[in-house]
Amino acid sequence: MDIFANPDLLAVRQLLSESSLPISDISARHLQHFFGCGSGPGLEGVIGLELFDEVALLRSLAVVSSCRNAGLGSGLVAHAERHARAQGIRNIYLLTTTAEDFFLRRGYARLEKAQAPTAIKSTKEFSGICPVSSAFMVKHLEFIS
Numbered sequence: 001m002d003i004f005a006n007p008d009l010l011a012v013r014q015l016l017s018e019s020s021l022p023i024s025d026i027s028a029r030h031l032q033h034f035f036g037c038g039s040g041p042g043l044e045g046v047i048g049l050e051l052f053d054e055v056a057l058l059r060s061l062a063v064v065s066s067c068r069n070a071g072l073g074s075g076l077v078a079h080a081e082r083h084a085r086a087q088g089i090r091n092i093y094l095l096t097t098t099a100e101d102f103f104l105r106r107g108y109a110r111l112e113k114a115q116a117p118t119a120i121k122s123t124k125e126f127s128g129i130c131p132v133s134s135a136f137m138v139k140h141l142e143f144i145s
Contacts, residue, residue, distance in 0.1 A: 001072060003079045007036030011043040012060070019062035025124045026060070034060070035079055037072055047076040049084055049092075052119035056084045058094040059125055077106055085141050092141065093120045095134040108137040 009031060013023045026048075034048040044067045048060040058080060063072045084092055093116065096103065100110070113126075113136045120126055 001037050001075050002039060003035050003037045003075065005035055006031045007034055007043055007046055012036070012046050012048075015043050015046050015062050015064065016060055018064070021060055021062055022125065033083065035076060035083070037076060045072040045076050047080045049080055049089075050123060050125075051084070051087055051089060052117075054088060054090040055117050055119055056087075056089045056092045057120055057123055057125060058092050061099070073102065074106065077103075081139070081141060090141055091117075092139045093117075094137050095125060096137065097134050100135040100137070103137050103139075106139070108139045111136050111138045 009026070009028050012031070012034060013026055016023045016026065030048060030050070033051055034046060036043050036046045038044040042064075045063040046060060047058070047062075050057040050059060058077075061073060061076060063076075081092065092108075093111075094103065094108065104110075116126060116136065
C-alpha cells in the first residue's frame with residue numbers, strides 16, 4: 001500500500017462524500033496533514049489530521065467500499081499516528097458515528113465530550129458538523145525516548 005501526503009482535493013472530497021463524511025469545511029489548506037493511499041490512479045483511502053500544539057483531531061478516515069477489510073484503514077490510522085507523534089502530538093481525538101469499534105481495537109477510548117480540550121472544542125467538526133450522537137474518542141500517543 002502506497003501512502004502519500006497531500007492527496008488531490010477533488011478526489012478527497014469525492015471519497016469523503018461517497019462515504020457520507022462531512023466535506024463542507026475541507027479545503028486545500030487542510031491537505032497539509034492529509035494522507036491518501038492507492039495502488040492505481042484513483043484514491044482508495046484517505047485520512048486527515050488537524051494539529052493544535054500537543055493535540056490533534058483525527059478526521060476523514062475513508063476507504064472505498066471495494067477496498068474495505070484489506071487493512072487500508074488500519075494502515076492509514078497507523079501512518080497518521082506516526083505523523084502526529086513526529087509533530088509533537090500527545091493525544092489524538094476523534095468523533096465517529098460508525099467506526100467506534102474499529103477505533104477501540106486500535107487503542108482509542110471513549111471520552112465524554114465535556115472533557116475535550118479547548119482546541120478540539122473549537123473545531124467546526126466538534127462544534128457543529130458532527131452529530132451530537134457521535135462517539136468522542138481519544139488515544140494517548142506514547143513517545144519513545
